[in-house]
Amino acid sequence: xxxxxxxxxxxxxxxxxxGDIVSSIVAxxxxxxxxxxxxxxxxxxxxxxxxxxxxxLTNHKKSIRAMVIHHEEYSFASGAGDKLRQWALPEGxxxxxxxxxxxxxxxxxxxxxxxxxxxxxxxxxxxxxxxSGHNFQKIQSKxxxxxxxxxxxxxxxxxxxxxxxxxxxxxxxxxKIWKED
Numbered sequence: 001x002x003x004x005x006x007x008x009x010x011x012x013x014x015x016x017x018x019g020d021i022v023s024s025i026v027a028x029x030x031x032x033x034x035x036x037x038x039x040x041x042x043x044x045x046x047x048x049x050x051x052x053x054x055x056x057l058t059n060h061k062k063s064i065r066a067m068v069i070h071h072e073e074y075s076f077a078s079g080a081g082d083k084l085r086q087w088a089l090p091e092g093x094x095x096x097x098x099x100x101x102x103x104x105x106x107x108x109x110x111x112x113x114x115x116x117x118x119x120x121x122x123x124x125x126x127x128x129x130x131x132s133g134h135n136f137q138k139i140q141s142k143x144x145x146x147x148x149x150x151x152x153x154x155x156x157x158x159x160x161x162x163x164x165x166x167x168x169x170x171x172x173x174x175x176k177i178w179k180e181d
Contacts, residue, residue, distance in 0.1 A: 001036050002014050003015065012048075013048065013051030015034070015036065015044070018036065018044065019038070019042075020040035022036050022037070022038050023038060024036070024037040024066050025037075025067075026068065026069040028069060028074070032049040033045060033047060033054070033089065033090060034046045035067060035076060037064030037067050040063075041058065041062060041064065042057065042058055043060070043064055043067070043087075043092070044056050054091075054092075059094055060078065061082045062081030063081055064078055064079075065080055065081065065105055065106045066079040066105055066106055066108040066119075068109060068116070069110075071112065074090065075087060079107070080105060081105070084097075084098040084105055084108075084118050084128075085097050085098065086098065098133045098135070100135050101124065101126040103120035103121050103122045106119055106156075107154050107157035107169075109158050109159050109166060112163040114129065114130035114131055115127055115130070115163075117157055117159075120153070120154060122152055123140055123171075124141070125139040125154065125166075126138055139178075140152075141168065141176065143172045144172045151171045153170065153171035154169070154170050155169050155170065155171060156168065166178040166179075
C-alpha cells in the first residue's frame with residue numbers, strides 16, 4: 001500500500017510487508033492510522049505519519065476480502081473466507097467473531113444505525129447489529145435472467161447517505177439497490 005500527498009501527488013510512504021494482494025484499506029477520519037487487509041490472511045495497522053507498522057493481526061485463517069470502519073466508534077470489521085470479525089482500535093484487539101455467514105465474505109457496509117451488512121461469494125447478504133454481533137436478517141440475491149447461478153456473488157456494498165438504501169455490485173454484472181420493506 002502507498003500513501004500519497006494529494007496536493008503534490010508525491011508518494012509519502014510505501015507500506016510494505018504483506019505477502020500477497022492487498023485487498024482492502026480503511027482509515028480513521030481523526031487519527032493517523034490506516035488498516036490494510038490482504039490475501040496473506042493478515043490485517044496490518046499502520047501509522048501513516050511515520051509509515052511504520054503498529055501491529056499485525058493474524059486471527060483470520062483465510063484471505064481478507066473486505067473491511068469497514070465504524071463512523072463513530074474507534075473500531076472496524078473484517079470479512080474473509082472463514083469469518084467476520086470486529087476489532088477495537090488503536091491496538092487491534094478482537095471484540096468478537098461473528099458466526100453464521102458461512103461463505104467467502106467479499107463486501108462489508110455499515111450504516112448510521114449500526115447495521116453491518118456482509119455480502120458473500122454465494123449471493124447472500126447478512127444483516128448484523130454492530131453493538132451485539134447478532135445476525136437479524138438474511139437475504140439471497142437473485143441472479144439476472146440469463147446468468148449462471150455461479151454468478152451470484154456480491155463483490156461490493158455501500159449504503160447511500162440516508163443509510164436507508166443498500167447498493168450492491170454483483171458478479172452477474174448488476175448493481176442492485178435494496179431498501180427496507
